[in-house]
Amino acid sequence: MTSKPALTTNELSVTYTGNEDVEALKNVSLEFPSNQLTAIIGPSGCGKSTLLKSLNRLHEIQPNVDIDGDVYLGEEPIYDTDEPAPEIRRRIGYVPQTPTALPLSIYDNVAYGAKIHGNYEDKDELDDIVESYLRKVNLWDEVKDRLSTPGAELSTGQIQRLCLARSLAVEPEVLLCDEVTSALDPVSAETVEETLADLKEEYTIIMVTHSMDQAKRLADDVVFLYLGDLIEANDTRSFFENPQNERTKEFVKGHTAVEYDDSEDETDSNTKVDTPTAE
Numbered sequence: 001m002t003s004k005p006a007l008t009t010n011e012l013s014v015t016y017t018g019n020e021d022v023e024a025l026k027n028v029s030l031e032f033p034s035n036q037l038t039a040i041i042g043p044s045g046c047g048k049s050t051l052l053k054s055l056n057r058l059h060e061i062q063p064n065v066d067i068d069g070d071v072y073l074g075e076e077p078i079y080d081t082d083e084p085a086p087e088i089r090r091r092i093g094y095v096p097q098t099p100t101a102l103p104l105s106i107y108d109n110v111a112y113g114a115k116i117h118g119n120y121e122d123k124d125e126l127d128d129i130v131e132s133y134l135r136k137v138n139l140w141d142e143v144k145d146r147l148s149t150p151g152a153e154l155s156t157g158q159i160q161r162l163c164l165a166r167s168l169a170v171e172p173e174v175l176l177c178d179e180v181t182s183a184l185d186p187v188s189a190e191t192v193e194e195t196l197a198d199l200k201e202e203y204t205i206i207m208v209t210h211s212m213d214q215a216k217r218l219a220d221d222v223v224f225l226y227l228g229d230l231i232e233a234n235d236t237r238s239f240f241e242n243p244q245n246e247r248t249k250e251f252v253k254g255h256t257a258v259e260y261d262d263s264e265d266e267t268d269s270n271t272k273v274d275t276p277t278a279e
């Protein structure tokens with residue numbers, strides 16, 4: 001990891017409290033470089049979504065979560081700060097797995113984000129902003145003649161790109177993506193993936209994915225979690241070709257077997273992670 005970190009975690013721990021405490025993340029210290037795409041991978045239940053949500057204080061909307069340590073956006077702490085959580089969440093955007101359009105027109109789905117940010121003078125400028133973000137997510141040509149139709153009438157893959165445009169329109173410094181292609185058909189997933197590949201030139205993107213193929217294709221860096229522990233973080237090539245930790249070696253080998261040897265394994269070739277759970 002070479003460039004300056006956009007986001008850093010310092011001994012970050014997250015515990016879900018209740019009848020039984022679940023330590024979902026344990027003392028994780030990590031750097032997420034600027035203008036790169038980092039993939040967070042690991043078996044089901046290892047803490048990927050927990051890590052992602054703790055990076056913009058999304059956990060605070062749940063009552064039963066204890067968080068220790070801190071996260072830094074550049075040099076600024078996001079927990080130990082007077083800055084309101086909604087402003088932190090504007091600066092560190094979150095795109096969920098299930099694409100959902102607001103009950104508004106295509107135009108207003110994107111304008112909504114721009115209006116929150118309030119960085120425009122008049123309608124002409126807002127039109128330009130909407131167009132530029134729809135272009136950024138490769139959706140403009142598909143929707144430019146029907147901007148006033150409801151966003152919900154688009155295909156699922158188009159809605160996911162609309163959600164990306166809406167998230168970008170508030171001008172975040174970092175974009176968190178939680179399995180944003182997993183609810184899509186293969187063609188739509190490919191289009192969203194191409195969009196992410198374009199966006200990572202300009203944005204810092206942190207993405208949870210279950211697909212090793214996707215991590216290899218898209219990510220500059222990979223973070224591997226197991227049972228809430230950070231096992232290994234490295235650039236993508238080193239991570240897959242020369243893993244340092246035995247656990248990583250096993251995980252990568254397991255997925256290589258799934259990807260390339262379909263004679264012995266019935267697991268779907270999209271390499272959905274199926275190794276032991278942390279629960």
Ligand SMILES: Nc1ncnc2c1ncn2[C@@H]1O[C@H](COP(=O)(O)OP(=O)(O)OP(=O)(O)O)[C@@H](O)[C@H]1O
Binds near residue numbers: 042044049050278
């Ligand atoms: N709201 C919650 N309350 C209690 N425990 C939770 C809660 N959310 C997650 N957990 C537990 O925390 C651990 C980590 O869960 P998390 O969803 O972060 O894993 P994950 O790696 O994203 O899993 P998956 O790949 O299946 O989505 C798991 O043991 C899970 O059961």
